[in-house]
Amino acid sequence: MDDPVNETEERWDAPEESAPADPASEPGLGLLGGEEQAPSTAKASDYRVLARKYRPATFEDMIGQEAMVRTLSNAFEKGRIAHAFMLTGVRGVGKTTTARILARALNYMTEDGKGGPTIHLEEPGVHCQSIMESRHPDILEMDAASRTGIDDIREIIESVRYLPVSARYKVYIIDEVHMLSKAAFNGLLKTLEEPPEHVKFIFATTEIRKVPVTVLSRCQRFDLRRLTSEELVRLLSRVCEKEKVKIEPPALTLLARAAEGSARDALSILDQAISHGVGDAGDGEIKEADIRDMLGLADxxxxxxxxxxxxxxxxxxxxxxxxxxxxxxxxxxxxxxxxxxxxxxxxxxxxxxxxxxxxxxxxxxxxxxxxxxxxxxxxxxxxxxxxxxxxxxxxxxxxxxxxxxxxxxxxxxxxxDLPAPEDLIAQLKNAGAGAPARGPAPNGNGGGNGGAQAVSRAAQGGGLSSPAGAPQMRQNAQAAIMLHSFEDVVALAEEKRDIQLQHVLKTGVRLVSFQPGQIEIGASEDAKQTMQVLSERLRHWTGTRWLISVSSEAKAAPTLREQEESETEALKAEVSAHPLVKAAMEAFPGAKIVDIRDPLKEAAQEIQEMGEAEGGDHLDAFFDDEDMYE
The missing domain is CATH 1.20.272.10 (Zinc Finger, Delta Prime; domain 3)
Known part of the structure; x- marks a missing residue:
């Protein structure tokens, strides 16, 4: 239960007086149930809030839960009544009210002792009034939010053995069941799975995901949905009509929006709105502005x-x-x-x-x-x-x-005020003072063509890390693989998917000299182990014996990774000097170049080889890739 006084989770469409009541003892019911009016001298303590006054008493009174009503109707008519039910939904959707109506339907009995479980509750039964008022001795409601322990569940386990006092079934309604402890859930499992024939369980929760699946699997689950704005407006309109309250339709719309699908919230806010908008005169009309003032809403x-x-x-x-x-x-x-x-x-x-x-x-x-x-x-x-x-x-x-x-x-x-990306690109182009118009990208690929040119450069020792830089190493199935540079060795390791060796060759090996069949590397801690592994791999891959030696000379070249980083830094510096990039840096203070990709390097090298380096025009090709900046 959301509220320990059992005033929660209701659907309202008809006044609570549909159940038998004594007008003398329930003055609030007589006000809306018939022609008689409440005495003008009624005490303030006699007033019942709209959320309680219009609590449904039958399944027909409920609104917005057609799927659940249909399922229960068919189950009762066919005699396929489950022994445990799980009701879930957000606050105010009618979980507790549904549990009480269900308990009433299970124990329906006329004055002459006839009748059986039914959903047709138009004629009040002997147990109906006490069940709906939560005072029947065989309908036991427990708030799991305040009684969470195994000792509370033991009381239930002990009491299920006894027959009901007067009703047909002993019904246990446990609200906010997800708040039970793990031990309490475990203690309830066996009784929940095989309860006595005279016992029914009805659980309600707003946090269905916190209920163990072992409990869910033993229950019939019903998800009570939120009410739509249209349904709430119709409900509030009928209540206002019965309460003889004048209210503008836009004000009803605001109340429905503020309730967020909860009927109880809608009626509670309406109760407040009536007091706020009508005042002492009691004959005024509630305006939209009154609701906005009350809720702190802007027009x-x-x-x-x-x-x-x-x-x-x-x-x-x-x-x-x-x-x-x-x-x-x-x-x-x-x-x-x-x-x-x-x-x-x-x-x-x-x-x-x-x-x-x-x-x-x-x-x-x-x-x-x-x-x-x-x-x-x-x-x-x-x-x-x-x-x-x-x-x-x-x-x-x-x-x-x-x-x-x-x-x-x-x-x-x-x-x-920020321009669109396409407009920003145009502005940056215009901001590059003196920068000539951009020509088409090489080969129509915006500088991203790493195909034949990359292979050609790799054969000359320029394709350091691109897989496309590997030479054509197999002339036919029987021909030996020819390696013309150390970069070819790295490319071969990548082609053979020897990732560990490829990483070591790129980051840990400093080359001293290279000849086909002979490699000399700089001394390091792992040089000996690398030398043995590389020699074995090359002999296996090429079919020829390779001599790998370690030299202590200081003329060893930087690693391939260090060479790549040096090239990247140099390229970043060259790009930063371009007028278009300077304009971008001025437009976005704090921006920096974070990525210079291989296709951009390839494009720059191709244009430089073509002799188009005058005035830095070749750098326009870099700007096809927007991911250069952050």
Missing amino acids: RGRIFDLYDLIMKGDAAAALGELRAQYDAGADPAVVLSDLAELTHWLTRLKLVESASDDIAATEAERVRGKEMSGQLPIRVLSRVWQMLLKGIGEVAQAAKPIVAAEMVIVRLCHAA
Whole structure:
């Protein structure tokens, strides 16, 4: 149970007086159940909140749970009644009320002692009133939130052996069952799996994932869904009609939105709204503005105005509008949440045409929303959504929420001025003073063609790490593999998928000299072991014997990895000197070049070989890859 006084998890569509009641003892029931009116001198203590007054008493009274009602109806009619039920759903969807109605249906009996389990409860039975009021001796309700231990479960295990006092079944209703301890669950398993024929279990929980699967497998599970805005509006409208309360339809819409699918929350807020809007006169009409003031909501139209100012990048006007809404009583966190909700709705309008039929939007809002969604691209809406999500969290944690909200608005307005990526590229091109127009990329591949040219360079000792740099090492099936450089040896190790050897050759071997059949490497701690492994591998791969020696001379070359890093740093320095890159660095302070990829190096080398190095024009080919920058 969400509430220890058993006032939780209800669906309301009919007043509780559908069960037999004595008008003298239940004045609240007589007010709405018939023609008689409550006496004007009723005490304040006699008042019953709407959430209790309109609690359903039959399955027909329940709204929004058609699937569950249909399943239970068929089960009762066919006599296929389970011994344990699991009811799950968010707060206020009717779990406890459903459990009580189910207990009433299991124990239905007329005054003459006839009848059996049924869902047709129009005519009250002898046990119905006491069951719905949670005072029947055979219907035992336990709040697992306060009684979580194995000792509490032992009481149930001991009591299931005894027959019910007056009802047909002894029914145990355990609310918030997920809060039971592990030992309590384990103690309940055997009894739950094979209970006596006179015992039924009904569990309710808001956290179904915390219930052990061993318990779930022994129960029939029913997921009670949230009520839609349309269903809540209809429910609130009927309650207002019975309560003789005048309320504007837009105000009902606001109440339905604030309830977030919970009938109990909707009626609780309506109860508060009646007190807030009607006042002492009792004959006034509840206005939309009254609900907004009560809930701390901003005017929906003003939310559209604020959103429009943000999208225009007018920070001064946007801050003024936010401050005006705050001075009028709007909560900064609620304003940002409304902006996020509007962003989501505009995105759906752009992608789903039927989203314009949302009952939470008026006709004027639908028209304005369609206009705004048509002007805003998806990438802008997605960016605003992410920034608002982060901003809502900041406002919730800030000591002064309005200050944090204003800073979020400033960021949103600043982001609205940011150009689109395609526009930014055009601006950067124009910012490169004196930079000639970009010509087509070599071979039409934007500098990313690593094919024949890369193979050719590898044969000359230039393809240090590219797999495409490996030479054509097999002329035919019988021909011996010819290795003309140390880079060819590394490429061969990669081709043979000897990753460990390839890594050692690239990062730990300093070459002194290379000749076909003979390699001399610099001295190191692992040189001897590397020499043995490399000699064995080359003899196996090429079919010829290779002589690998270790030299202590100081003229050993850097490792291949060190050479690659030196080339990359040199290339970064060359790229940084280009006017277009300088313009990008000035436009984005703090930006840096983080990646110079092999295809870019290949493109630069190809253009240099073609003699197009005048004025740095060959570097334009580098900018086909946008991942160079962060």
